[in-house]
Amino acid sequence: MPNGNGNNFAVHVRNVSKTFGAGEARTRALKEVDFDVRRGEMLMIVGPSGCGKTTLLSVIAGTLNFDAGEIDVLGNALHQMPRRKVTEYRKRDVGFIFQQFNLIPTLNLVENVSVPLLIQGERRGAAEKKAKNLLDRLGLEGRAKERPINLSGGQQQRVAIARALVHEPRLVICDEPTSALDKETGAQIMELLRDIARQPDRSVIVVTHDSRVFKFADRMAEMEDGRVTRVHDVATSFTQEGEH
Amino acid sequence: MFHIALKMLIGDRSKYIMLIGGLTFAALLMTQQSAVFFGLLMWTTSHLRNMRAEIWVVDPKVEQVNELKPMRDTDVSRVRSVTGVSWAVPLLCTIQQSKLSDGNFKPVMLIGLDGATLVGRPAQVITGNLENLRLPNSVIVDELAIQRLSVGRERPLAVGDTFEINDKEARVVGICKADRHFFGYPYIYTTYDQGLQFSPKLRKMLSLVLAKPAPGWTAAAAARRIEKETGLKAYTEHEFFWSTIWWYFRNTGIPFSFGTTIVLGFVVGIAVCGQTFYSFVLENLKHLGALKAMGASNWLVARMLMLQAWTVGLIGYGIGLGLTVLFGIMVLKKGQPPFMMPYQLPLFTFAVIMLICTLAALMGIRRVYKVEPAMVFRG
Numbered sequence: 001m002p003n004g005n006g007n008n009f010a011v012h013v014r015n016v017s018k019t020f021g022a023g024e025a026r027t028r029a030l031k032e033v034d035f036d037v038r039r040g041e042m043l044m045i046v047g048p049s050g051c052g053k054t055t056l057l058s059v060i061a062g063t064l065n066f067d068a069g070e071i072d073v074l075g076n077a078l079h080q081m082p083r084r085k086v087t088e089y090r091k092r093d094v095g096f097i098f099q100q101f102n103l104i105p106t107l108n109l110v111e112n113v114s115v116p117l118l119i120q121g122e123r124r125g126a127a128e129k130k131a132k133n134l135l136d137r138l139g140l141e142g143r144a145k146e147r148p149i150n151l152s153g154g155q156q157q158r159v160a161i162a163r164a165l166v167h168e169p170r171l172v173i174c175d176e177p178t179s180a181l182d183k184e185t186g187a188q189i190m191e192l193l194r195d196i197a198r199q200p201d202r203s204v205i206v207v208t209h210d211s212r213v214f215k216f217a218d219r220m221a222e223m224e225d226g227r228v229t230r231v232h233d234v235a236t237s238f239t240q241e242g243e244h
Numbered sequence: 245m246f247h248i249a250l251k252m253l254i255g256d257r258s259k260y261i262m263l264i265g266g267l268t269f270a271a272l273l274m275t276q277q278s279a280v281f282f283g284l285l286m287w288t289t290s291h292l293r294n295m296r297a298e299i300w301v302v303d304p305k306v307e308q309v310n311e312l313k314p315m316r317d318t319d320v321s322r323v324r325s326v327t328g329v330s331w332a333v334p335l336l337c338t339i340q341q342s343k344l345s346d347g348n349f350k351p352v353m354l355i356g357l358d359g360a361t362l363v364g365r366p367a368q369v370i371t372g373n374l375e376n377l378r379l380p381n382s383v384i385v386d387e388l389a390i391q392r393l394s395v396g397r398e399r400p401l402a403v404g405d406t407f408e409i410n411d412k413e414a415r416v417v418g419i420c421k422a423d424r425h426f427f428g429y430p431y432i433y434t435t436y437d438q439g440l441q442f443s444p445k446l447r448k449m450l451s452l453v454l455a456k457p458a459p460g461w462t463a464a465a466a467a468r469r470i471e472k473e474t475g476l477k478a479y480t481e482h483e484f485f486w487s488t489i490w491w492y493f494r495n496t497g498i499p500f501s502f503g504t505t506i507v508l509g510f511v512v513g514i515a516v517c518g519q520t521f522y523s524f525v526l527e528n529l530k531h532l533g534a535l536k537a538m539g540a541s542n543w544l545v546a547r548m549l550m551l552q553a554w555t556v557g558l559i560g561y562g563i564g565l566g567l568t569v570l571f572g573i574m575v576l577k578k579g580q581p582p583f584m585m586p587y588q589l590p591l592f593t594f595a596v597i598m599l600i601c602t603l604a605a606l607m608g609i610r611r612v613y614k615v616e617p618a619m620v621f622r623g
Contacts (some may be wrong), residue, residue, distance in 0.1 A: 063537050063617035084541070090617070091539020102534040104248075106255020111248060118245045119540045 010171060010203040011037035011060055016069030018055055029055040030066065031226040037171075042197035042204040044214060044234075047223035053207045054175060056223070060205065061094055061173045062086040074170050091119055095164030097193075099176040101156045103148040109135055109159050110144040116167040127166075134162045138192070154185035161192060172196060174206040178213050190216040245540070249548035250555060252528060259524045260556065263517055267560025267597055268567070270513025274506050275568040275585070275593045281502040282589070283582025289488050290423040292481055294431055295335065295355065295364035297454035298463040301470055301478045308491035309484055310426060312337055314448035315476070322474045323453045328466040332455040333358035336439040339429060343408040346396030352389065353429040354409065356439025363454055366433055372403045372418025377435055383409075384418035388579070389430030409442045424579060513600040518607055521553055525608030529615060537617035546609045550602070557601035561594055 018030040029052045037043045045053045058064035060071060062078055071078040076089045095116070103112045113131035118124065132144045138158045148156050157177060164172055174193065178186030190213045197204035197218070206217065214220065214234065222230040254260055291309045292300075301323050303313035323332040336356025341349045357364045357377070365374055366384060376382055385393070385401070393407055394400040401407065406415050409432070422431040434442065440449055455478075457466035467478035479487060493499050525532070532545055568585070575583045 058618040061537070061618075087536075087539055087541050090537065094539075096534070096537055098534065100530075102530060104252060104531045106252050107248060111251065115245075115248065115535065116538050118248060119535070119538055119544070124247065 008038055009036045010039045010074055011205070012070070012072040013056075013060065014070045016056075016059060016066050016071060018052075018059060018064070018066045028226055030059070032069065033226070033228050035221050035228045035231055037203050037205055038219070039203055040198060040200055041218040042194050042206060042216065044206045044208055044217040044220045045223060045228075046208060046214065046220055049209070051223040052226040053223055056228075057173055057175060057205065057207045060171075061096070062090050091116070092167075093170050095167070095169035095172040097157070097160050097164045097172065097174040097177050099179055101148070101153075101160045103156060103159055103163075105148055108145045108147055109140065109151075112148065112159060113162045113166050115163060120167060131162065131166055134166050135159070138162050152185075153181050154188060157181060157185075157189050158192070161189070161196070165196065170202055172202065172204045174204065174208075176208055176210070177206060178208065178210050183212060186210065186213060187216075245544060245548055246551050249551050252531070252548075253524075253552040253555060256524060256527070259520055259527075262520045263524075263556040264560045264563065266516025266520065267513060267557055267600070268563040270509045270516070270600065271561045271564025271593055271597050272567050273509030273512065274596060275565055275589060276571055277502055277505045277509065278589050278593070279568060279572060279583050279585040280581055281498070281506075282586065283584040284426070284498060284502075285489055285492065286584050287424055287426040287582050288492050289485050290425045291337065292485055292488075294366065294422045295337075295454065296367065296481075297364060298457060298481060299329075299455040299467050299470065299478055300481065300484050301332070301453035301455055301467075301474075301476050302451075304475060304477045306477055308488035310488070312451045314446060315450045315453070316448055317450050319450060319474065319476060320453050323455055323470055323476070323478075326466075326470050326473045328458050328461040328469045330456040330458040330461075331361075331363075332453050333361055333363045334436050334450050335364050335452040335454050336436050336443070336449065337451040338439070338443055339427075340409050340432075340443055342393060342414075342432070343411070344393060344395050345407075348395065350392050350395075351427075351429050352393075352409065352432045353425055354439055354442060355431060355433045356436040357433060358454075359435040359437055362435075366420035366422055366431070368421040370419045370421060372416070374418060376417035377433065379415075379417060381413055381415050381438065381441075382417040382434065383414045383438075384420050384433040385416055386420050386422035386431040388422070388424060388428075389432060390419060392430050410444065412442055414442065424582070428580075510596060510600070513597065514603065517553075517556070517600050518604040521556075521601075521604040522607050522611070524552075525549065525611055529611070530619075532612050533615045533617055533619045536612075536615065542613050545612050546605075549608050549612065550605045553601040553605035553608075554598065557597050561597040564597075565590055565593065 013033055013035050016030055016033045020027045020029055033056060045056060047053055059066040060073060074093050078086060110128050110131045113135060114127035117127035117130060135144055140158060148159065178189055181189060193204055194216050217234045219231060219233050221228050289309060303315050306313055320332055320334045323329060338354050339351050340354045342352045343349055359378060362374060372384060377384055390401050401416060403416050403418060406413050457463050463480040467480050470476060470478035535545060572583045572585060575581055
């Protein structure tokens with residue numbers, strides 16, 4: 001299996017299966033899933049509810065164990081790593097953007113954004129300086145000391161993006177990043193994420209239901225009943241649809 | 245991450261205040277009630293501090309200093325004759341009635357000292373002269389006696405004034421400081437012979453023999469020798485103190501009553517702190533899960549929770565202790581209720597409060613350990 005170093009792929013998923021529950025309640029969420037994510041692309045995982053999108057995202061992110069198969073992310077063979085190493089991998093290589101933003105309401109913006117750096121052991125002053133710079137770059141100048149509750153949904157998601165990027169991870173994981181946003185704000189956020197994905201040595205995986213944002217993806221992996229049924233380039237798809 | 249943990253804690257004002265309130269109450273209840281309990285126990289041994297002697301010889305059946313059985317006057321000579329005793333003097337210790345100016349009666353603790361040596365004399369005479377105690381009908385009274393026996397007088401009892409003990413005139417020649425007695429009786433010092441005059445005649449009048457070990461003898465060794473040679477009971481000061489304390493433990497409901505309140509403080513602390521902190525953890529589970537997803541180890545999250553719990557513990561303990569000290573300052577000015585706070589008591593309360601907080605944090609940590617970081621993707 002490729003290790004992710006020295007080739008064009010950031011994520012390799014091979015024959016990955018995951019089952020929840022036991023006995024009659026047993027549910028196979030992932031069934032021998034195969035797919036890859038390239039470096040410098042934004043890949044969207046789409047499909048109906050309950051098809052296993054979030055489970056697939058979780059096992060790639062290292063937040064959920066899987067039963068069988070192999071996952072290699074940026075040279076980290078998750079299927080061979082002890083739990084402690086997987087935690088290290090998440091801390092170092094993965095940025096998270098959640099559906100409900102998950103900003104801590106009692107912290108101000110700069111404190112929220114500095115959390116991943118603090119987890120890595122960076123000093124508070126240096127971490128907050130980096131966090132503030134990033135907030136400024138994302139259009140939140142002068143609001144570093146505000147609480148998340150004072151921000152609109154789009155602004156909160158920008159803060160969440162800043163938090164996901166502040167430690168310069170090579171893989172950014174997004175779970176329904178636009179589901180809590182209106183169309184216009186959602187489009188702005190997706191443009192931002194696409195710009196992030198286009199940076200060298202970085203990949204973005206987005207799980208979404210929102211068909212309005214499909215056009216921002218480089219490729220899409222379609223899932224159904226725990227399997228990736230099709231992976232295709234979005235530009236090609238739109239062209240083919242146009243021709244038809 | 246620790247300042248993040250503290251901001252998360254302080255940001256949730258209602259729970260923060262509830263936690264500190266619960267721990268303050270627990271610390272106050274445990275420290276204040278223990279201090280009153282220790283104060284009460286100290287009152288039971290006030291004789292030992294007010295009459296100070298290395299060896300206390302009593303009737304063989306006497307177990308504690310407040311229940312004295314009269315002995316024969318000749319027992320003083322028997323104690324003096326024991327090898328290992330440097331000197332021995334008689335002491336009268338008896339409760340008598342004093343008459344107030346308004347006609348009322350008040351019980352007083354009459355202490356009759358050996359007239360020649362005045363052994364057992366008060367440690368601190370505030371006004372008057374101790375030597376004047378040898379004058380006829382003379383007494384030295386403590387500050388509580390001034391307060392109690394001045395009822396019905398135009399001005400407080402002072403040196404030179406007289407009052408009656410069992411219908412006999414007593415003249416105040418001095419005022420002293422004395423530790424308060426368990427039963428709240430004022431201390432009235434006089435000489436042994438005058439004490440016998442103030443008291444109703446009984447077949448045996450001697451309450452105690454105070455003795456000192458001879459050079460080269462320890463108090464314990466001399467006490468054992470006195471017991472062996474006279475058949476009387478001899479205690480060192482230390483032995484008599486603990487014998488009295490244990491007597492109250494065995495024969496009264498005081499320890500149980502105070503113990504119940506102190507346990508209640510612990511239970512209230514556990515209940516309020518445990519429940520509130522656990523609820524705080526549950527409410528923040530989403531954020532703690534997000535921290536775990538972002539790479540925070542269980543150990544880091546555990547330390548954050550421990551810091552939060554110990555912080556509220558320290559603050560609650562500090563406020564509780566401060567309130568106890570305020571209570572102590574107020575009651576020590578008034579003289580009652582009893583209050584005594586040895587240095588071990590705040591240390592003990594600190595340990596208990598930290599234990600409560602640790603248990604509360606462990607409940608939360610257990611919950612957080614079970615959280616899969618993937619929960620943050622479930623909306």
